[in-house]
Amino acid sequence: MDIKEIRSLAKDRMKGVCNLCSECNGIYCSGQVPGMGGTGSGRAMKRSYEKISQVKLNLKTIHEAKKPETNIMIFNQNLSLPLISAPVTGSEINMGGYLSEADYCKAVVSGSKMADTFAMIGDSGNPQFYIDGLNAITEENGCGIAIIKPRENNKIIENIKKAEIANALAVGVDIDGAGLVTMALLGQPVGPKSKAELKEIISSTNLPVILKGIMTVEEALLAVEIGAKAIVVSNHGGRILDDTLAPIEVLPEIAKAVKGKITIMADGSVRSGRDIFKYIAAGADIVLCARPIIWGAIGGGSEGVASYINHLKNELIQAMILTGANNIGEINSDMISYNFDI
C-alpha cells in the first residue's frame, strides 16, 4: 500500500484524535493523554522530536556500501530490520476507536510479521486488552512480545504464564508505567518496583525479560545486574511524566555503560528510516516505533503496518548507502553529529 494513502485514510478514520501532521512534533496533540499526545504540557514528547531532529547524518559517498543489509538477530530470530512495533493499547480511548482492540492487535502483530519483524503488545486498565494482544500473538504462532504493566508481582507473574502459553518470544514490564493513576482508578494498581521484586519477576520465567522505560545509567546497570535480557530506553512517548529528557539525549551514556552486556532498545519519535539509523548510531541495538504503526494499522490493517515498516526500511537503506554502512553492525557514532551536548 502507498504510504500517502495509508496516512490519508488514517487521518479520516482518527477523527481529529491524531492530525497526522507532516511533522509529528507533539504540538497539535499536546496534553492529549488519553489520546495520541504527550502528557501535561506535552514537552516530553516535543523534546523527543526536537532532539532526534537535531541529530544529523554525516553524508559520505566514497565507499563500497552499495547494497546494505538491514537484518539483525534478536532472541534467536532474524529480523529484516532493527525495528519492532512498540506496545500500544487503547484503540477506543486513545486512537478514536476505528478498530476494536482485538482488530488493532491483530493488524499490528500480523503486519509486523509480514514485514519480517515482530510486535510488542501492551497491557492497560482493562485486562481484556492484554488478552486481545496475546490472542493475536497466538494466532501468529508466538511471533510477538508481551509487555505487562508494573502491577503487583503476583499479577505480573500470572500474565507472564499466559504469555508463555501463547508461546511469546519474550516478556517485559513497562516499569515507567508506575505512576499511572488511571490504572489505580480502574482497580488495577501499579507502582515502582524494588530490585528484589524485579529479580522475582525475572526468575519466574525462562523467557527473556525486558525492562521498558529506562532513562538513567544507574537503572541500566541495575537491569544488567539483575539479569534482564533487554532494556528499552524510553520516556513512553512522553505520555507518563511531563518534562523528561529525550531518550536520544540519555542513550549515548547508557550505551557507553552497558553496550554488549544487555540488548539496548530505544524509542521516541522514530518517524523515518533516518531516525532508526540515528538511534543505532547513538548506541541502540534495535528501536521501537509506536505512532506510525498506529497509522499503518488504522489506515490499512496488517497490510498498512507492513507497508509502513517496509517504507521505514527503504529509508534506512538509503541512509546507509549515503553514510557508508554495509550492515547494521557498521553503523556507529562517527556517522552522526549532535546539535546538542551529550
Ligand SMILES: Cc1cc2nc3c(=O)[nH]c(=O)nc-3n(C[C@H](O)[C@H](O)[C@H](O)COP(=O)(O)O)c2cc1C
Ligand atoms: C496511544 C499509545 C498507547 C500506548 N500504550 C502503551 C502501552 O500499553 N504499554 C507501553 O509499554 N507503552 C505504551 N505506549 C508507549 C509506546 O510503546 C512507545 O514507548 C512510545 O509511544 C514510543 O514513541 P513514538 O510513539 O514516538 O514512536 C503507548 C503509546 C501510545 C502513543
